[in-house]
Amino acid sequence: MKAPSTPSSGEKLDLNAINGALLHITVHELVKGIDTSFGVTNAVRVDVAVLDGDHKGDTYDDTLIFPRVLQSQLSQDIGDSVLGRLGKGEAKPGKSAPWLLQAPSAADVKIGEKYEAYAATQKASQEEPF
16 A cells, blocks of 8 residues: 655756756646745646656656746646647847747657656556555
């Protein structure tokens, strides 16, 4: 029997390290009113799987996405999954370039489908038979 889970502190997702990677993101919820050192803000709670690049195979469970453009892209898909390639948009004068998800290519979609099939078998093997 599996032991009860302990409270999660979430995992830190280093966007710079996975820039350009194909990501499979499971979107759980929009969390409002988080008190940070920069003030009160919102974030999207997600699980992330890196599907290619130097960090292929890395997963980040129960992590918070704070960048606003990424939040807006992901918050539309709460309870669902998103496939996209992490990148940066155009910087406005005096601002940093925003993090965003770029649309996946046809080859990326095939990788995403293969990952989802794999993830489903892993989940099924961990479930109790009753």
